């Protein structure tokens with residue numbers, strides 16, 4: 151039996167402390183994640199927002215120990231009460247897809263092109279639950295229906311390249327849910343979907359999450375998506391979480407200048423013909439570990455003190471945190 | 481063929497031929513069906529009607545936004561417009577010249593057409609060669625077209641800078657060493673390397689964070705102005721489409737449901753699918769969280785589409801006539817058309833306007 155089933159209901163599902171990931175190659179080092187603390191309660195939905203390249207996908211992969219060999223991972227990661235870093239390959243194989251499942255940013259890289267969708271789901275069910283082949287096949291059909299793939303029965307026999315982007319994404323969700331994971335890591339799972347299907351999938355995920363008591367970490371760039379499903383939001387910049395808090399107050403007024411800029415840059419109706427506000431400058435190179443606030447070179451309210459060391463995570467009222475020496479609690 | 485040094489000048493955009501009133505691209509009756517094979521001998525057992533009679537016009541210098549259901553055939557349409565796929569039927573006229581013509585019949589040869597039309601693909605990872613560095617990727621096509629290696633390299637650095645990636649940091653990296661958003665900017669840079677006239681952007685900003693998205697949208701607007709580009713912009717983000725498009729085309733299951741100027745589509749959507757789409761936009765305000773999706777039901781199957789109107793199985797306004805006859809395009813106001821019986825005078829639908837006597 152997986153350890154997750156015996157968990158104390160009040161215990162955190164995810165607890166990462168000082169997580170760091172460096173990619174070390176012959177001539178360069180990329181400091182992709184630089185001291186991330188993450189907590190997720192059971193049954194909670196956390197949306198991870200942030201700069202493209204800020205380390206969201208790498209953080210998710212670290213939680214599953216799914217990073218390539220040249221990645222040097224530091225800090226501690228506990229998922230469902232287990233030390234992920236210390237797991238053997240055998241334990242990891244059970245852990246992935248059993249306790250934790252992931253929906254990837256690019257479905258084509260996660261689905262195996264040479265097997266049909268039905269086979270891939272049934273395979274996962276057989277591997278993790280030891281179900282018979284026919285039971286697994288029946289479950290595969292059930293899952294495709296659950297994620298509302300039209301003519302599910304026929305699609306069982308489809309190969310990934312025969313599905314549109316949106317259908318592939320749903321197939322991925324079905325594969326991920328195959329073993330009723332405790333923790334679902336979703337990397338932009340609805341970006342490829344049209345608005346009518348996106349809202350269906352969000353409501354579906356929310357429903358499944360409540361029904362299965364699943365914790366979800368959901369990476370998205372779409373603040374609307376966060377508005378629809380998040381309990382809490384964490385915003386990353388240059389490998390760190392710079393702001394975190396409950397979704398309502400965050401949307402009403404972020405405290406850190408980076409998420410403030412992010413909200414200001416969001417395109418909405420009525421902006422036609424106007425030049426969009428952007429955050430000037432570019433994100434820092436991650437080849438050196440930042441020694442000050444990484445956002446300082448682009449920050450409209452930076453002062454000399456911002457160059458003196460990395461800002462601490464400062465509590466900002468109920469459940470909120472910002473890493474900015476100038477942020478003021480609301 | 482080795483290009484002589486005189487040829488090794490910068491690539492320039494092909495000249496305008498038909499004048500400003502001539503649409504850049506006109507497409508009529510575009511069809512693409514994919515065979516499904518099955519059984520013991522891999523015989524064709526059915527077809528996916530991915531694109532099933534699409535008409536569209538892209539005017540010079542405009543941005544045509546294309547939205548629609550996942551799987552409705554947007555990417556297939558894009559690949560047909562690029563001629564990466566051969567259409568089963570339909571004709572394409574590019575700046576007054578029939579596409580795929582030859583010297584006798586007139587028209588524009590595919591090779592020339594393909595240089596003038598470039599595409600940014602939906603799947604940023606799969607469309608980059610993993611064995612080429614970023615700089616090689618961008619320089620590749622210009623080199624094939626006779627630009628000297630040094631110049632192609634310089635140009636690739638300029639384009640990298642233009643899409644907001646410092647050449648010194650990124651030029652020598654490989655695709656797997658980049659984030660999703662960074663890869664998408666490489667795709668945009670690569671599409672511009674040949675100085676095209678028409679750029680088809682298939683979900684170009686969906687992998688980007690909002691501040692980079694804003695930068696890329698500003699960049700696309702600048703590039704459009706600077707190089708006299710025309711865009712077809714496919715996206716699921718209705719806010720972005722509203723921002724960037726002059727006209728919008730809404731697709732549903734291989735067909736055009738509605739098309740018109742952007743203000744008309746957003747302020748007076750006429751087709752029930754367009755209305756459902758607009759009503760499905762997520763809200764940033766968690767206190768306005770939705771509990772019911774505006775549109776339910778399964779998207780129908782493109783192998784066996786519903787009779788009559790393809791949206792009728794999910795349409796809140798469907799009546800008997802909707803199953804009997806396929807709705808033709810109704811002209812509403814200048815350039816605004818919708819394929820729905822409910823807006824077609826005399827269609828027999830209860831909500832249809834009466835025909836003026």
Ligand SMILES: Nc1ncnc2c1ncn2[C@@H]1O[C@H](COP(=O)(O)OP(=O)(O)OP(=O)(O)O)[C@@H](O)[C@H]1O
Nearest residue numbers: 173182202203204205206207208657658659660661
């Ligand atoms: N294998 C690798 N080798 C070197 N650098 C890498 C590797 N994988 C990722 N990186 C770098 O690590 C950083 C974080 O990447 P990550 O994919 O986590 O970004 P992200 O926040 O998910 O961005 P996006 O929103 O664009 O998907 C990026 O700067 C990226 O270039």
Ligand SMILES: Nc1ncnc2c1ncn2[C@@H]1O[C@H](COP(=O)(O)OP(=O)(O)OP(=O)(O)O)[C@@H](O)[C@H]1O
Nearest residue numbers: 312313314315316514530550551552553554555556
């Ligand atoms: N090579 C192929 N063989 C069989 N069917 C295909 C092939 N390519 C696409 N299809 C089918 O054609 C239809 C249209 O696909 P297409 O990728 O054009 O949709 P789309 O509108 O771009 O969707 P999305 O918004 O999800 O990207 C889908 O039903 C898809 O499954």
Ligand code: SF4
Nearest residue numbers: 789792795802820821
């Ligand atoms: S034709 Fe009928 S079914 Fe189709 S959109 Fe109009 S009302 Fe709905």
Ligand SMILES: [Mg+2]
Nearest residue numbers: 206207255660
């Ligand atoms: Mg990512």
Ligand SMILES: [Mg+2]
Nearest residue numbers: 315554555602
């Ligand atoms: Mg597509």
